[in-house]
Each structure stands twice: as C-alpha cells, then as structure tokens.
Amino acid sequence: MPIDLELAPKQRRPNGSPCCEPVVYPDVQREQALRMAEVAKALGDPIRLQLVDVLRKHAGKVCVCELVPLFDIAQPTLSHHLKKLRDAGIVDSERQGLWAYYYVIPNALEELSAWLS
C-alpha cells in the first residue's frame, strides 16, 4: 500500500488538544523506502555518482585502472567507493587476472528511477 493517506486538510485548533488526529501510518512501503534510500545514499557522493555514470555509459565492464585517473583521489579511496556501490547492490565486479572489471547491475536503479519519475 503506497503512502497515500487522506491527510486532513487545514484544521482549526480548539484548545487543550493537538491540532491533528494522529494519522495511522501504513507500515508498508517501509521496506521499499529502506531499499531506495540505500541506493540514493550510495549515489549521494559526487565521485560515486560519476563512477556510476561512467560505468553506465560503457555497456561492457570497466577496469579499475581506467577509473583511477578520472578522479583526484587515491586508489584505496576509489576502492572504498566501489565497495560502497557494491554493498548497495548497484555495481558488481569480476576479477580477471590482475584486473578487476566493474559494471552496473542491470535494473539496479530501476526502483528508485521509477519512484522519481
């Protein structure tokens, strides 16, 4: 059940009583909000957002060594950001020899995107 309560419109205030009856909050959508907030939080850093932007615009997988020179941060810091994106379920990686290739998980952004539009 989406959050679509009939919130009481403007109200008078008798006195000695709160202005609004407490609206019962439908506990549903809670989990969806948690999931979407987790994704949004991961995107809430300019570097991570640009990382996702780069990865999205390259259908294939991108090597970490190609991502490092794009930003003014040290390699461990980039690794840290990539881990955040991985923990949020936005990207995943694949190891091939010495290199690690990252890619955006298909539909990982879909729920948030649908909610925003």
Next chain:
Amino acid sequence: MPIDLELAPKQRRPNGSPCCEPVVYPDVQREQALRMAEVAKALGDPIRLQLVDVLRKHAGKVCVCELVPLFDIAQPTLSHHLKKLRDAGIVDSERQGLWAYYYVIPNALEELSAWLS
C-alpha cells in the same frame, strides 16, 4: 560534455609501466554531479524519502503537524529532516499562522530523475 570517454579496453602490461594511459577527465559534468549527488544524499535517508513521498502524493501543501505522527521521531528531529530537504532544494515551506506547510518544489527531482532513466 558528458562523461563518455573512449576508455581503452583490456590491455596488456609491458612491465615497468602502468597498465593504462591516464585518461583525461573532462572537467564538465562536475557541477551536475554535485547537484545530483546533493539531491540523492538528501533522499538517502528512509524518513526523508518517505517525507518526500508523502508530500509528492499530495498536490497541496502539508502541515508539519500531520507529518509528525507518521514517524517514530520527535518533532525537532523531523524539523531537522525537513531542513535538510529544504537545503537540498527539494522542498519549501510556507508559514500560515501557527502552521507551516511543506510542499515539493516542482521539477526539483527532475535532473536526477532524468539521469537515472
């Protein structure tokens, strides 16, 4: 200029040299990433995301007193979250007597939404 570099695909590593030529990063899109990350960061909290959800689903303006009972947080904490959303340019408020009415700023989410889809 959007981030759409031709990242060199997989590469060999001669030896004594880094694996990839440093890719020149187009400094543009930086500001856009900053703006979108700011919005995403503000949405990166379940309570704030649900707040925006409630406000969006009510075309009119919603009184703070109607928002408070929806969440298990104290009123000052809710006020803080609303301020975060205000600072991020997502919502605005209007004072009418004792009450403050909040609403989502039209198109405030458009840039992020467009980028996500």
Next chain:
DNA sequence: CTATTACATTGATGGATATGACTGTTATTG
C-alpha cells in the same frame, strides 16, 4: 624465486550526521 603491478583491506583521523533535550519565537485562545 624475486620484483613489480593491480587491487583490496585495515587503521587512523578529521569532519559530517542523526537524534533528543532544551530553549526560543510566533501566534492563538481565553
């Protein structure tokens, strides 16, 4: 085997963040 490269992890640190208790401001009731 030794050196080096690519990447991840750990630890430390300064800065931001979420929360609640308290206080302040404004407006309305009586």
Next chain:
DNA sequence: CAATAACAGTCATATCCATCAATGTAATAG
C-alpha cells in the same frame, strides 16, 4: 496579559563517513 500550541534553532553526544597511509594478496614478468 497569561497560557498554550506549532514549529525552528541550539547544544551535546554518539555514530557514521571520506580520505589517506600503510599493508596484504594474488598474479605476472623476468
């Protein structure tokens, strides 16, 4: 005017976060 209600701001605290330096791991070159 006095009391109260609605909301915002301040302060303190505990937690989280971004960053870097240093280290660890795995693989490849020589």
